[in-house]
Amino acid sequence: MFVVLGATGNTGSAVVETLLSKKQPVRVIVRSAEEAVQKSGVEHVVLLSSVGGHLHGGTGPIRAASYGEHALGCIAKRLTILRPCYFMDNWAPVIGAAKAQGVLPTFIAPPAKIPMISTKDIGRIGAEQLMAGGYGKQIVEMAGPEEYSPDQAASALSQILRKTVTAQHAPLSAVVPTFKSFGFSDEAARLFEEMYTAFSKGAIGYEHPDKLVRGTVTLDDALRTMV
Numbered sequence: 001m002f003v004v005l006g007a008t009g010n011t012g013s014a015v016v017e018t019l020l021s022k023k024q025p026v027r028v029i030v031r032s033a034e035e036a037v038q039k040s041g042v043e044h045v046v047l048l049s050s051v052g053g054h055l056h057g058g059t060g061p062i063r064a065a066s067y068g069e070h071a072l073g074c075i076a077k078r079l080t081i082l083r084p085c086y087f088m089d090n091w092a093p094v095i096g097a098a099k100a101q102g103v104l105p106t107f108i109a110p111p112a113k114i115p116m117i118s119t120k121d122i123g124r125i126g127a128e129q130l131m132a133g134g135y136g137k138q139i140v141e142m143a144g145p146e147e148y149s150p151d152q153a154a155s156a157l158s159q160i161l162r163k164t165v166t167a168q169h170a171p172l173s174a175v176v177p178t179f180k181s182f183g184f185s186d187e188a189a190r191l192f193e194e195m196y197t198a199f200s201k202g203a204i205g206y207e208h209p210d211k212l213v214r215g216t217v218t219l220d221d222a223l224r225t226m227v
Contacts, residue, residue, distance in 0.1 A: 002019055002024055002025065002026050002127075002130050002131075004016055004019075004026060011048060011119045011122045011123045011126065013123065014119055014120050014122065014123020014124060014126075014127075015123040015124075015126045015127045015130070016123075016127075017123065018123055018124050018126075018127035018128070019127045019130065019131070022127070022131065024127075024131065033045075033047070033068065033071075033072060034071055034072065034075065037072060037075055037076055038075055042076075043077050043078060044076075044077070044078040044079075044080070044130070044133055044134040045072055045076040045078065045079050045080070046080045046082060046126050046129045046130050046134070047068055047069065047072055047079065047080070047081050047082065048082050048084075048122070048126065049065040049066075049068060049069050049081050049082060049083050050062045050065040050083055050084065051083050051084065051085045051086075051115070051141065051204060051205065051206055052065075052066075052083075052198075052204035052205065053065040053066050053068075053069050053081065053083050054066070054069075054083075054139075054207040055203075055204065058194065058198055058203060059194070059195055059198055059203075059204055060191040060192055060193070060194035060195025060196075060198065061188075061191045061192065061195060062195060062204065063191075069081055073137060078133075078134040078135060078136060078137075079134070079136075079137045079138070080129045080134045080137075080138045080139075080140060081137070081138065081139045081140065082122065082125065082126055082129070082140050082142065083139060083140065083141045083142065083206070083207075084117050084122045084141075084142045084143075085114070085115035085116060085117055085142065085143050085144075085206075086114055086115060086116045086117070087116070087117065087118075087119055087122075088116045088117060088118045088119075088144065088217070088219055088222040088223070089118065089119050089222065089226070091104070091153055091222075091223060091226065092226045094106075095157070095223075095226055095227060098154070098157050098161065098165045099161060102163060102164055102165050102166060103165065103166055103167075103168040104150060104153060104154045104157060104165055104166065104167045104168060105168050105170055106150040106153075106167055106168065106169060106170065107169075107170050107172060107174075107175060107196045108149075108150050108169075108196075108199070108200075109150075109169060109200070110149060110150045110151045110154070110167035110168075110169050111149055111150075111151050112149055112150070113147040113148060113149045113152075114147055114148070114149070114199075115143035115144065115147055115206075115212075116143070116144050116147070116148050116219060117142055117143055117144040117215050117217075118144065118215060118217035118221075118222045120215075120217050120222075121142070121144065121215025121216060121217050122142060122215070124215075125140065125142060125213060125215070139207065139208065140213055141206045141207065141208055141209070141211065141212055141213065142212065142213050142214070142215065143212050143213075143214055143215070144214065144215050144217065144218070144219065145214055145215065145216060145217075145218055148219045149167075150167035150169075151167050152219065153167065153219060153223065154166055154167040156219060156220045156223050157223055157227070159220075160220075160223060160224055160227050161227065172193060172196055172197055172200065175189065175192055175193040175196055176189040176190055176192075176193050177189075179192050179193075
């Protein structure tokens with residue numbers, strides 16, 4: 001029996017779909033991860049963390065992932081930590097702007113190629129790690145088939161939408177007001193500003209870049225699904 005927390009999200013649902021497609025028994029629960037592990041006595045835990053999860057400060061919301069790694073590392077008998085990079089699915093909220101205005105807003109420098117991965121790949125790899133059983137503490141750092149830039153995302157959308165789409169670089173000073181307009185508190189918005197600033201300086205990266213596990217979903221395929 002495999003127990004999945006957070007199964008309603010993009011990644012969690014992909015984990016469940018992969019397990020069910022392999023005829024594996026699945027139970028979905030909603031409670032804190034620490035409480036679930038302690039009460040169930042589960043032998044192997046697969047934790048969705050983030051690139052930079054090994055860092056302990058200056059990473060914005062990634063700090064929560066770092067805390068999760070430490071907390072579960074203290075109680076899980078076998079722990080597999082998944083550290084994906086920038087989600088391709090993060091482009092979904094701005095596809096409307098691409099359709100309506102021909103622009104793709106981004107806080108990432110348009111020509112900068114960075115690791116991106118589809119949540120479908122994260123979910124598949126997570127399910128595979130669950131079925132493998134794990135041993136000790138393992139870290140699985142992930143990326144897509146190749147690195148992509150916002151310019152490439154805009155180019156792909158231009159072909160998909162059959163209209164010119166241009167990546168529009170927003171300054172880091174716009175992070176806080178943008179996220180507050182989405183309903184985030186000032187404190188939460190400033191955490192995202194901290195994260196984007198750290199990424200722009202190259203302060204957040206993989207702990208073991210030579211051992212990356214690469215997914216198979218391309219950015220073009222992911223964007224077509226979103227559109």
